Amino acid sequence: MVFGFNNQGEKIMTEKVAVLGAGSWGSILANVLVENGHQVKLWSRNADQVQEMNQDHTNHRYLPNLTYQAGLEATTDMAAAVKDASLVLIVIPTKGLREVAHHLAQVLSASGAGPVIAHATKGLEQGSYKRPSEMIQEEIAPTNRQGIVVLSGPSHAEDVSIHDMTAVTAASSDEQAAKFVQGLFMNHYFRVYTNDDVIGAEFGAALKNVIAIGSGALTGLGYHDNARAALITRGLAEIRRLGVSFGANPMTFIGLSGVGDLVVTATSKNSRNWRAGYQLGQGKPLDRVVAEMGMVIEGLSTVKVAHELAQKRQVKMPITEAIYEVVYNGQDIQQVLADLMTREGTSEVE
Incomplete structure (x- = not known):
């Protein structure tokens, strides 16, 4: 048994932990x-990034x-990263997850090891519609x-880097594994709750990116708080409906990996999905948005999967x-919004 001290001087x-994926x-x-x-x-995979982090301790x-x-x-x-690791945490965009796994x-x-596996990937696989844990x-x-x-919840890397108070969920059907991950991450600014609803946590994490694109687009078009609140609330209803159809617990969607993650992603400029939507709302072509972002916009692929699943x-x-x-399909955003608002009236609880 090996002991050490954290930043608060506590024993x-x-x-030993391996983290696969060196994005934000x-x-x-x-x-x-x-x-x-x-x-x-x-x-x-990036040798230059590895050299920068080891030499300068930066990730510019x-x-x-x-x-x-x-x-x-x-x-x-x-192999060197995961040697003797008790936890392997995978933080890879959805399209690359299967290859890395x-x-x-x-x-x-080859080593005969059997660590706890965690992931913080937020998407669904195109074609198979599989969740990351699947x-x-x-x-x-x-x-x-x-x-x-599954590690998910309202958590921008930029805010965690400055020790902003953050709360997330560790979801697993294995309670001991969830508590193990909880114990590794808990500190004075990063709080972790456990949950046994993997399906709900993964659908919430994936589909909130779709709604964040819509929220950014509304802002780009010049709409205000009322419009964003309506979109987020009704977007959450859609996320819940699809997740529950796969067996998710409805209560998960009012928790950290549901409404919590949705709110932070759909209201913040730190969200690349929100930023992508904002630029679309301002009239920038999609291919230019993607090219200039320089990082994966998960919601763009997830919306296709969600459309097909629905x-x-x-x-x-x-x-x-x-x-x-x-x-x-290149439809005009203003016309699409008009069509949404003029649909036949329905009950809020449908």
């Missing part, structure tokens, strides 16, 4: 764990104003993993459908 049991969220979660006294290795492309903990070690070698499975199989289950054999945990499962999602029409 803690030190765990992956790198800041790794930084939190180092601050908490754990031994963390951060994996990235993603969080240019942050100096990371000196104890955070980055590497391009996944497959690589991880090979590494774990992809991980398919790629990594049960003998090489313990519980699978049709397959006959779930009413008019806001999602409207955003899909704008993004994929």
Whole structure:
């Protein structure tokens, strides 16, 4: 048993943790764990990024104003990153998750290791409609993993980097795994709650990005608080309807991984999904928005998956459908909004 000290000088049991993915969220979660006294290795494919983080303790492309903990070690070698790790946290965009999970499975199989696997990926796989935990289950054999945990909630990396008070959810069907992740991350500014509803946590995390695009578009068009509040509230109803159709607990959607994550993503300039929507609302072409963002805009792919799932499962999602029409069929935003507002009246509880 190895002990260390966190930033508050408290004696803690030190765990070895691997974080796969060195974007803004992956790198800041790794930084939190180092601050908490754990031994963390951060994996990235980008050799220049790894050199920068090890030499200068910066990650300028993603969080240019942050100096990371000196104890955070980055590497391009996944096997070295996960060696003896009790937790492997995957923070990869949805489109790359299966590939990384497959690589991880090979590494774990070769070593015979079986760590807890957690992820902070917020999306759904195109074509298969699989949630991130389902992809991980398919790629990594049960003998090489313990519980699978979803880490989600209202949490911009920029705010965590300045120790803004943050609360998130660790969701897992394995209570002990969820509590393990909770214990690793908890500190005076980062609070973690546990939940057993993986389906709800993952649908909330994915679909809020779609509504955030719509919210940004409203702001770009010049609409104000009333419009955004209406969109967020009715957007949450759509997220809940689709999630519940897959077996999610309705209560999850009024929690941190539901309304909490939706509100922060749909109201903040720190959200790249909101920023993408804002630029669309101002009339900027989609291809230019994507090119200039320089980072993955998860909501753009998720809206396609949500559109297809809504049709397959006959779930009413008019806001999602409207955003899909704008993004994929080039429909005029103002006309789409007019169509939304002039639909036949319905009950709020439908």
